[in-house]
Amino acid sequence: QSALTQPASVSGSPGQSITISCTATGSDIGDYKYVSWYQQHPGKAPKLMIYEVSNRPSGISDRFSGSKSGNTASLTISGLQAEDEADYYCSSYTSISRRFVFGMGTKVTVL
């Protein structure tokens, strides 16, 4: 089984860039290539922001970018805006186990 660790909170001022990390541990993380990120505003369903580490679905702002180094994936939000204040979850899908796992979420605050 695998586990994903995220910081509980990250904050930044409008216009700044912030980065949220997601570190994978466990026996079945595989090559950790199916990392995705989700944005969730209060009372709303999550929304896919990044898939396969660094790909943006159609309609997602290019202010959102993803990357990975070893077992740590990252979501960077550039040009931070008030509307970016939300919870962000990373997730990993492992083709070996064919299961998903979520991180515990990071609350992003725009100061």
Next chain:
Amino acid sequence: QITLKESGPTVVKPTQTLTLTCSFSGFSLSTTGLGVAWVRQPPGKALEWLALLYWNGDRRYSPCLESRLTITRDTSTPTDQVVLTMTDMDPVDTATYYCVYRKLGALDYWGQGILVTVSS
């Protein structure tokens, strides 16, 4: 346009079995590579992946809840549906349950969610 919607009871009693239905449109679960998943979120807490039904009938469950979960495809109705059952419900299972479209390694489209409260 892909849409999903969850339906089922909003209140269940402890020890009862929960049955939730996901009605979806805009894709066929018979298409190679696709899947429908269930994810839940207790109030104020993190997302938790529960189960996934693949296009070929394969099923995967959260190791923590595998003994209590069953995910199936309902082909008896005119519209395509996926059903999740969870046995022996407990107050800690109170959560919003989401039905989600899965393509490759991401959960692309989410239903609006249904809040299920476990209370006597």
